[in-house]
Amino acid sequence: MNAPETPPVSDLPALALREVPADFLAALAARFGDQMSTGESVRAQHGRDESAYVHIPPPAAVVFAESTQDVADTLRLCNAYGVPVIAYGVGSSIEGQLLAVQGGISLDVSRMNRVLHVNAEDLTVTVQPGVTRKQLNEAIKDTGLFFPIDPGADASIGGMSATRASGTNAVRYGTMRENVLALEVVLANGEVMHTGTRAKKSSAGYDLTRLLVGSEGTLGVMTEVTVRLHPLPEAVSAAICQFPTIRDAVQTVITTIQMGVPIARVEFIEAHTVELINAYAKTTLRPEHMLLMEFHGSPAGVKEQAETVQAIASEHHGNDFEWADTPEGRTQLWSARHNTLFAGLASRPGAKAVTTDACVPISRLADCLLESVADAEAHNQPYFLVGHVGDGNFHFGYLIDPDSAEERERAEALNHRLVARAIAMDGTCTGEHGIGLHKMGFLVNEAGLPAVDAMRAIKRALDPNGILNPGKVFAAD
Structure with missing residues (x-):
């Protein structure tokens, strides 16, 4: 793959805010009552994540879903009015996945937090998307089993599935890709689709479960997730x-x-x-x-x-x-x-972290780390560096003054060279954070235009009105 050319750097992605009609908001309020909010503080909370983007307008409203039916009714209304909708768990995503760059509403599924079925004999459990990893492990602690995926934050299972998260245990237990067996998903038109089963393997048709795991909320909203469990070690x-x-x-x-x-x-x-x-x-x-x-x-x-x-x-x-x-x-x-x-941010009060991850074949990891550290130090850029090195994945955080265009430009240029370096070493622009807003410019360089065009075709087929988390993963056609 060719290394990408340096793109222009900006704090503010290109915004193309869509109209949110008053009659749409009225219909939403009529259906959801106090499960819907247009309060400024609630909207502001749902209009940010752990990324360094700080000037994106918040969504026009927030709906707090409590059931699959709530999700389906929300998507039907959004689809009918052409209003964007962004699924929200606990807000811990890093690459801008939750930001309303085309306006619309936030669909908060954190109240959908029940552990539905524990099948200890089969080492599986089915949960609603708002269940967090710590909550899940607390609920199953008496079974002798545990859920091993640990991205650091107490993220929701739905969010972890949507971003194909991994974390510190991935070297032995794999990522969300290997540990999600089945899904219940609401499509853009409000239809409810089921993918996969609790069986250990299947050859039945296209693997829609794997397609949706890692789709970052752009193809559907997960309402149930069935995952593998593992025996607690002695x-x-x-x-x-x-x-x-x-x-x-x-x-x-x-x-x-x-x-x-x-x-x-x-x-x-x-x-x-x-x-x-x-x-x-x-x-x-x-x-x-x-x-x-x-x-x-x-x-x-x-x-x-x-x-x-x-x-x-x-x-x-x-x-x-x-x-x-x-x-x-x-x-x-x-x-x-x-x-x-938090240690990095505390070292420079008021700073934001331009956080990035990449993953390379483990044989190239030392070279990639050493070159990236030398690049940061040559430009006097404060940073922190950690890595899940057992699978070649590492994380840089470049600490910047969020109001300094010069510092942001420098950090983004360092990030760009880091990602280009990883791709040139037969690696990937993101091992677990996802594409979101921050890595869209690298997807074509890594996957190639035919692959990205295929992704766009899938997006159009499942979401013809482009309401599901638009402006993420890849740019418009």
């Missing part, structure tokens, strides 16, 4: 190991994966980022490049895995493991990792 142990160089840390991971060690989690935290975490979380981690690892299995299996990885790390100048064997100790370590964004 033993869990976490360790940290520090290294003098990024390449040493990454090479330890590469060798671990190539030897087939079934490590459950392996996170990279760059040395400067460790300092930010220490300042924010009041931890005392040594400010060196770090791997944060977790091992799952039987006590003997965990011991064997840990000894193998310790030997590999020693060959690459890693220090002796520091262990966290208690649940409290592990929670403290992972909380520090998950709070990286």
Whole structure:
């Protein structure tokens, strides 16, 4: 693939606000009553996410759905009037997926938060889209099973499915793509469609479930999600190991994966980022490049895995493991990792983070990280860097003054070069955040125009009036 040319950078995407007719709002109010709000604060809450875009107008109204019928009735009205609708879970998306760049309304499904069916014998559970990952694990804790996908934020299962999320456990347990079995989805015209089953495999027709997982709300609104569960491991142990160089840390991971060690989690935290975490979380981690690892299995299996990885790390100048064997100790370590964004923001009060992720073949990971770090430091750009390095995925956050056009331009240029670098290394512009607004310019370069045209054709077929989260994933024809 050719690396993309540098596009013009702007805080404000091109807005093409559509009319939201007064009679549409009246019809919505008549149907939903106090489940609908046009209050300024409610609209403002639903008009932002964790992206660095700060000047997008909020939606015209918010509907709080409580059932599949509520979702279907909302979409029928939106489709009839040609009004955009953006599904909303907990607002933790990063690439601008929730922003009303064409106006319209927000459809909040957070009240659809019931665990519907637990099938422990088959290792599956069916939930409504507003159930969060922590809520799900709390609900099934007595079954001896757990849901392993952990993107950091306590995201909703619907949102995680829509963005094809993954996170810290993906190296062993996979991403949402591998763990979503079936869906109930409301289409743009209000029809309810079911995809997939609870069976472990199927050859029946097109794989609509996989099509919808990762579609970012542009093809339908999920109202039920059936996911895989996994047995709780008999033993869990976490360790940290520090290294003098990024390449040493990454090479330890590469060798671990190539030897087939079934490590459950392996996170990279760059040395400067460790300092930010220490300042924010009041931890005392040594400010060196770090791997944060977790091992799952039987006590003997965990011991064997840990000894193998310790030997590999020693060959690459890693220090002796520091262990966290208690649940409290592990929670403290992972909380520090998950709070990286907040640690970065706290290091520069008032800042916003232009956050990006990319994923490359693991053999190219060290090169990509080193070149990207050198680029940021050469331009005196404050940043933080962490990565789910077991599958080649990493995250940069460039910290900027949101009111400085110069700083935003610089950060976006760095992001552009990072993504171009990843694509040139046979990687992808996003491993788990999704395309949203921020990565649209890279999709053609990665997938090619014929593939993007096929995506557009699917979008037109399922959403001919273009009401479902328009202006995301790819630009208009």
